[in-house]
Amino acid sequence: MFAAPDQDRKPSPDDAVTPSADRPLAYLFLDFNAYFASVEQHDHPELRGRPVIVTPLASEHTGAIAASYEARGYGIRRGTPVRDARRMCPGIAVMPARHDRYVAVHKLLMKEIERHLPLDKIYSIDEAAFRLSRSERDPARAVETARRVKQGIAENVGPALRASVGLAPSRLLAKLAAERVKPDGLTVLEARDLPHKLADMTLTDIPGVGAGVMNRLEKAGIDNFLKLWNLQPKQARAIWGSVMGERFWYGLHGFETVEEPTKKSMIGHSRVLTREHETPDKARIVARALLLKAASRLRHYGLFASSLSLSARLRPEGGWETARRFSHSQDSFLFLKTLDDMWETFLTRQRREGPAPRIGGVTVYLHGLSKPGETAIDQLDLFAEPAQAETDSRRAGLWKAIDDINADLDAKFRRLGAPSGEAKRHISLASQSGLALNYLGAKIAFSRVPEEAEFMY
Known part of the structure; x- marks a missing residue:
């Protein structure tokens, strides 16, 4: 037995x-409804009750990454092209994403909920689990707590930020309970x-x-x-x-x-390209900027990378991907040279196959991540040339100084009242200076919440 x-x-x-x-109730799970669109309605009261979609960038040639429940009533969903959304719902509000703002509101929400319950785990920007105390495990008490959390959000953060709540013995069951009624639901799922x-x-x-x-x-x-x-x-x-x-x-x-x-296994970024950036030369500049951003995050976490992957999605169809290995490094110059070599290989192949392609998106990732003192780095250090090792260290130090200056200047601009979403690189490579940081800024991964520092690099 x-x-x-x-x-x-x-x-x-x-x-x-x-x-x-x-099994008693043990967890409260919150799933914020149409979160990106709800934040836009929160910040813009005139949009409340109106159909809203959020797009990755200000362009008619992209699609929705979020749709309010009012928009869903017209059949508009995530992925619906902007032009189709305007046809399906004339007058719909189309809002470019402001991911730094979504992170800021997420933190306000977590702070409010933690006034009532201890945080157990954040699953994404719009999902989190909280632990019920022994005195709150009775179903009636648990429901009372859930209603108090909802009321606190409405009164202390904003009524536009609705959430579906699930109460259950485990986090998985609480999540399934939260999914049962949307929007603004409250579902109890007992073991019985x-x-x-x-x-x-x-x-x-x-x-x-x-x-x-x-x-x-x-x-x-x-x-x-x-x-x-x-x-x-x-x-x-x-x-x-x-x-x-x-x-x-x-x-x-x-x-x-x-x-x-979990151990971080890769750091990277991807972008869907606008018509302005779909030529090979312009797409390469975007890929380089994404790589510089990934390298800044790598140094922020104190990690070294040993390989780089690059992929491109072509229009109207097709794609290409490749990867290269190198000694563990934090040096953006090494990463950029590797990317340029990979990009030239891609272009050489494309020239043999026909006219220059239209590039719909690029993705770059740094892999093989390790920290100083780990076996992978220590073993490579045994075979490294002293002069090369010194050069790598000096270059990494230079890039870290650039990261710190950018972060420090951006923080000062914020304190002086610079608006959300308008962070800029104060120091950058000349070839990257024409790209707005809004276009390249950190985006929300559905399995994690970016740190504020990621929006500064």
């Missing part, structure tokens, strides 16, 4: 537990409600069940929620091919497991 672990101790995946209908209350769920709507896992589930004969629920922990581990399957099983059954801290 297996014993369930104590609710206040997160079990290891190797713990043996028995699902219990008595399972599995029947989620029996209608499509498996791919569950976090952790992507296309690859779905293929493996189908091969195992698992094609609905009840079959997924009835798996055993070791079966889930075998289907997922890793301990993640077993962790998923525990979360689905109302238990939490210890999460190992």
Whole structure:
């Protein structure tokens, strides 16, 4: 007979537990509704109640990255081209994204919610889980707490920033509960409600069940929620091919497991290009600027990179990608030279195949990240030429000084009242000086929230 672990101790995946209908509520999960569009309505009261879309940049040749619920009523969704949105809803408000503002409002929201509950985990710019205390685990008390959180957001941050809330024994179940009613929902999912209350769920709507896992589930004969629920922990581990399957099983059954801290594996940026930047020469300048930004973040985290990947999406179709390795470095000059060599290889191949391509987007990533003192860097140091090592160190120091000057000057401009979204590089390479930082600034990754420093580089 297996014993369930104590609710206040997160079990290891190797713990043996028995699902219990008595698992108490333990987590409150908030999912902010149409977050980017809601922030625009928050900052611009005249947009409240109106259809709004947010676009990556000010252009008619792009698509929505967020749509308010008023816009969704017209069939407009993320990815809808701007021209189609204007046709579907004449008079719709089209707002260029202001990612630094979305991060600032996110921090205000977290500060307000933490007045009521301790933060457990931030999942993205618009999703977070909070831990209920023992006294708040009774369903009636938990609902009272959730309503108090919603009221605090409306009164102390802004009524346009609505959130759907889920209450459940685990973070995964609380997230699934929050998804049940949108916008502005509040759903309680108790252990005794399972599995029947989620029996209608499509498996791919569950976090952790992507296309690859779905293929493996189908091969195992698992094609609905009840079959997924009835798996055993070791079966889930075998289907997922890793301990993640077993962790998923525990979360689905109302238990939490210890999460190992993740190590940053790559740093990079990508951009969809406007018509102005779709020529090979202009696209290369954008790629270089994205790489300089990634390199600044690399140094900010105290990391070194050992490889660079570059990809380009072509218009109307097709693409190209490649990667190069080098000794661990923080030197932007080395990174730029590597990118230029890769870009020239790309152009040489394209010249053989026909006229110059139109480039729809570029992506650059620095990989093979390590910190000083780690084995990978120490081993390479044994074989490095002293003169080259000194040059690399001197160049890295130069770029770090440039990073610090840019950050310091930007902070001073902010204190003097420079408006949000108008950060600029005070020191840059001459070839990059014509690019606005608004166009190249940090963007929101849905699995993380950028640090404020990222908007300064």
